[in-house]
Amino acid sequence: MTTTDWGFANQLEDVGGEIAIVGIGDSDYSKASGRTTQQIAAQATERALADAGLSAADIDGLMYVPFSADQFDAAAFRAHFGTTRALWESQKGGGMVWAGSAPYDAALAIRSGRATYVLNTFAVAWATQRAQMVGGPGQVHAEDEYKQNLEVPFGWFPQPVYFATIARRHMHEFGTTAEQLGAIAVACRRHAGLTPGAVMREKPLTLADYLRSPTIADPFRKEDCCLISDGGAAYIMTSLERARDLRQPIVAVLGVGLGTSHTGAYWSQQAAFTATPQVFAAPGAFAMAGVRPRDVDVLACYDPFTIVSLMQIEDMGFCAKGDGGPFVAGDTLHFDGGALPYNTHGGMLSHAYVLGIAHVVEIVRQLRRTAAAQVRDASIGIYGGYTGPQASTLILERR
Amino acid sequence: MHPDFPLPDVTWEPARPFWEAAARGVLLITRCEQCGRLVWYPETPCRYCRGASLSWIEVSGRGRLFSWSVVRYAWIPQVADRLPFVTGLVALEEDPAVRVVTYVVDCAPDALRCDMAVQVVFRPLRYPGVAGEVIAPLFTPA
Numbered sequence: 260m261t262t263t264d265w266g267f268a269n270q271l272e273d274v275g276g277e278i279a280i281v282g283i284g285d286s287d288y289s290k291a292s293g294r295t296t297q298q299i300a301a302q303a304t305e306r307a308l309a310d311a312g313l314s315a316a317d318i319d320g321l322m323y324v325p326f327s328a329d330q331f332d333a334a335a336f337r338a339h340f341g342t343t344r345a346l347w348e349s350q351k352g353g354g355m356v357w358a359g360s361a362p363y364d365a366a367l368a369i370r371s372g373r374a375t376y377v378l379n380t381f382a383v384a385w386a387t388q389r390a391q392m393v394g395g396p397g398q399v400h401a402e403d404e405y406k407q408n409l410e411v412p413f414g415w416f417p418q419p420v421y422f423a424t425i426a427r428r429h430m431h432e433f434g435t436t437a438e439q440l441g442a443i444a445v446a447c448r449r450h451a452g453l454t455p456g457a458v459m460r461e462k463p464l465t466l467a468d469y470l471r472s473p474t475i476a477d478p479f480r481k482e483d484c485c486l487i488s489d490g491g492a493a494y495i496m497t498s499l500e501r502a503r504d505l506r507q508p509i510v511a512v513l514g515v516g517l518g519t520s521h522t523g524a525y526w527s528q529q530a531a532f533t534a535t536p537q538v539f540a541a542p543g544a545f546a547m548a549g550v551r552p553r554d555v556d557v558l559a560c561y562d563p564f565t566i567v568s569l570m571q572i573e574d575m576g577f578c579a580k581g582d583g584g585p586f587v588a589g590d591t592l593h594f595d596g597g598a599l600p601y602n603t604h605g606g607m608l609s610h611a612y613v614l615g616i617a618h619v620v621e622i623v624r625q626l627r628r629t630a631a632a633q634v635r636d637a638s639i640g641i642y643g644g645y646t647g648p649q650a651s652t653l654i655l656e657r658r
Numbered sequence: 659m660h661p662d663f664p665l666p667d668v669t670w671e672p673a674r675p676f677w678e679a680a681a682r683g684v685l686l687i688t689r690c691e692q693c694g695r696l697v698w699y700p701e702t703p704c705r706y707c708r709g710a711s712l713s714w715i716e717v718s719g720r721g722r723l724f725s726w727s728v729v730r731y732a733w734i735p736q737v738a739d740r741l742p743f744v745t746g747l748v749a750l751e752e753d754p755a756v757r758v759v760t761y762v763v764d765c766a767p768d769a770l771r772c773d774m775a776v777q778v779v780f781r782p783l784r785y786p787g788v789a790g791e792v793i794a795p796l797f798t799p800a
Contacts, residue, residue, distance in 0.1 A: 431772035
């Protein structure tokens with residue numbers, strides 16, 4: 260199948276090596292906690308500022324996604340920190356695909372002098388909100404009129420059902436097995452077990468445990484599906500020159516790619532049913548960065564379901580399309596000796612479901628060599644972002 | 659969300675002919691008036707040629723089971739009394755790029771296979787707490 264009949268690569272300017280991520284912050288990650296989205300984002304931001312050695316008054320750029328009404332926008336930032344300075348504000352930040360593409364837009368803003376220190380945050384309080392099915396992960400889909408009228412009436416709702424259907428087809432086309440999907444869940448759980456703050460830190464999972472557990476949306480078991488969490492994270496970007504004067508080891512943005520599917524979030528109609536727009540995003544990022552998949556020391560992908568990890572690993576070129584199952588089997592994804600250390604904080608399956616922004620924080624931590632499940636000598640790390648309609652590839656390098 | 663959720667809103671204009679036809683046992687799909695290809699869902703512009711108008715045509719109701727899931731957990735309470743159920747996608751004989759979302763009925767889950775031949779049947783959909791029923795195209799092994 261050609262890769263041009265169902266989507267395209269967004270054309271991006273070369274921003275490789277222009278900026279660095281100089282501060283990272285996690286919120287507390289939890290099940291239902293009663294916290295608000297803005298409280299969570301503010302906590303992550305305070306920690307990112309401390310990590311960078313900056314103050315709130317240094318921040319003159321702010322990125323978030325208008326994904327819910329309660330994201331950490333300029334008004335919320337000023338109210339929390341008591342600052343008054345003008346902020347370059349962009350709604351092309353946040354989590355998911357944008358956790359990977361925000362550095363591109365930040366680099367353009369920094370290059371043009373519109374901002375010097377840009378903060379990107381994302382937070383959710385979905386564990387707290389879940390009881391009302393308000394603001395939860397299914398809501399945006401439930402509100403879509405095509406889905407309401409042509410999917411939901413037939414029980415094809417919400418995301419676990421969509422992606423179970425994709426996993427079934429992947430199994431049919433390529434021979435992918437439950438054991439192979441389980442290897443992803445097991446690697447993520449092992450990494451979460453080593454990571455302070457991970458929601459599933461005290462819940463070990465073996466492949467035998469996985470295979471014994473019942474399916475909830477066949478072929479998915481509960482462990483194929485991400486958590487529902489309260490939490491968020493933040494990271495701060497600035498020019499490479501300014502980064503040299505700050506306290507942390509330099510983690511440079513080496514490449515960014517963005518890809519788009521023609522069929523958006525209507526997975527039922529996506530021509531390449533067992534693929535992600537990473538096939539469009541990753542080549543541009545690798546070209547901008549001047550590196551190849553074999554050069555990558557650590558990978559983190561937006562992982563709502565095991566199959567989404569597997570497809571992105573294929574689509575980014577870490578193995579041939581369809582070989583993802585055999586590729587991820589065994590210890591390939593483990594931090595300590597695996598060929599492709601993956602979601603070394605536990606990912607959305609086992610760390611927290613904060614939609615990818617914690618993945619970027621983890622990759623930065625890996626490249627600083629301060630991660631809990633540290634990959635030895637990690638120098639190049641990648642985040643694969645995903646929303647369904649789009650995918651992003653963010654390539655970071657320790658300088 | 660409309661008040662009959664998770665039943666369809668049969669008065670919602672983009673899919674109204676689909677539900678009206680189903681009520682008389684006919685499966686209709688939209689076709690682009692410019693390029694002639696079947697286009698699903700019924701939204702414009704056409705994803706192939708950017709054509710601005712669609713017409714509804716009758717299809718055979720034959721197709722192949724593209725993929726499915728056996729659902730054993732109620733993510734919305736209205737489906738709890740149907741568990742387990744089989745929901746999935748049928749690729750139509752006229753153009754397999756069109757995948758109709760459907761329930762697969764009258765078949766043991768263990769007997770399902772990707773690409774098995776299926777055909778449409780028309781059955782009422784009902785959900786607890788929602789008044790009335792809607793006749794819908796479901797699929798069964800051919």
